[in-house]
Amino acid sequence: MSKRFTNIIIPIVAVLLGLIAGTIIMLASGYDPIAGFSALFYGMFGEVFYAGETIRQVTPYILSGLAVAFAFRTGLFNIGVEGQVLVGWLAAVWVGLAFDLPKIIHLPLAILAAAAAGAVWGFIPGFLKARFRVHEVIVSIMMNYIALHIANNIIRTVLSDNGDRTPDVPSSALLKSPLLEEMTDFSRLHWGILIALFGAFLMWFILEKTVKGYELRSVGFNHHASDYAGMNVNRNIIMAMVISGAFAGVAGSMEGLGTFGYASVKGGFTGIGFDGIAVALLGGNTSVGIILSAILFGGLKVGALNMPLETGIPPELVDIVIALIIFFIASSYIIRWALTRINKKGAK
Known part of the structure; x- marks a missing residue:
């Protein structure tokens, strides 16, 4: 059994076991x-x-999964995706409210602002990791809070008059698109799914088809060997966290400019960033895997709402x-060992 086939089969086995x-x-x-699973799957795609x-729901999951996966592929664990989603969400709404521009300029500008905000939020743990060797997990967790x-403070004091939400983005x-709303019986589907799919292609292209992607992956495999080969390890660490944060910021803009169309005071985290960790793990930190994993997790989240209604x-x-x-994904070593044993017995 080839290693590639094993890497594909392990997530499938984990889902089945779950x-x-x-x-x-x-x-x-x-x-x-x-009846339970019937209601679940009907709640995903039955109508x-x-x-x-x-x-x-899949749209922000793809982008947050890409954020986690990009950092992981470069040897870093960005557990601050949740915070980067929040600042991206806020920045997108802020730009949406602050300017009166044609849509062809206004919408890209708001999304780019979200990417920039997430990138800045990712830069901080990246810089501390590169300059002072402070572990990115600790810093990024604190950055979430x-x-x-x-x-929340900016929403209350700057973007509203001590209210719990901003005005609606123009x-x-x-x-959002009236065409998509009518086609899907007035669901909250928006054009963000195209941006998410482009993000998946972009991650694949950067990591697999560019020299900088090769450097980023090399630094992730071995800092010392990369430094010996003449690569700037510190700069690549920072760049990896910046790009990861940009993906997360765009995920936030999908909520601020798509699903809701405003920003509101939150009593807790959205969960998008933390769910992105699960999406990346199940997707094997690959672009195609993340898309499929996001479909599963997004479907489960939405389908679960139908279960108490019907059953x-x-x-x-x-x-x-x-x-x-x-x-089961985290216990993939056990699954890999079991598959190896089965393969050996089959060979005999």
Whole structure:
């Protein structure tokens, strides 16, 4: 069994094990798993409205997954994606409200502002890692809380009159489309999915087809060897975190300019950044894998809303299934060992 095939089969096995474990939990709780999963899958794609909502949910997941994966492919663990999403969301809405421009200028400017805000938020842990060898996980976690409270304060004091949300972003800076709304029975689907897919292509192109991508991956594999080869390790560490943060910032703009069309005071994190970690893990930190993984996680999140309506099964059960899938992905060594044993027995 080739290594490439094994890397593909492990996420599939992890998903199947998660679903099997979810089935056992449903049975133990007195629920019908067939009815439960039927309601779940119907809530994903059973109607045009559900399909639109699923694609809408998939959009920020792709971009946050790319943010996590890009850093991971370069030897870094950006756990601050959540904070970068928040500042990107805020920056996109701020630019959307501050300018009166034609849509062809206004919308790209708002998205670029979100990317820049996320990049700045990623620069800080990247710089501290490169200059002082401060672990990026610790810094990026703390940056999440700073982003949350700064964003809330700016919304209250700058972008509104002590309110809990900003005014609605004008249509010139929105990703929403009346055509998509009508096609999907007035779901919140927007054009952001095209940006997310372009982001996946961009990550693949940077890492696989450019000299700078080769340097970034080399630094991730071995700092000392890369330094010996003449690469600027510190600069590449910072650049990796900046690009990762930019992806996360754009993910935030998908919510501010697409799903909601405003920014509001939040009592906690959105979860998009943390879910991006799971998306990247299941997707094997590859562009295609992240797209497929985001479809699964987005579908599960949206489909779970239909389960209590049709079967009475609490949506928290889907969160358990997602957690189990992540657990099995994290335990991929065991799955890899089992597949190797099976392969050896088959060879005999």
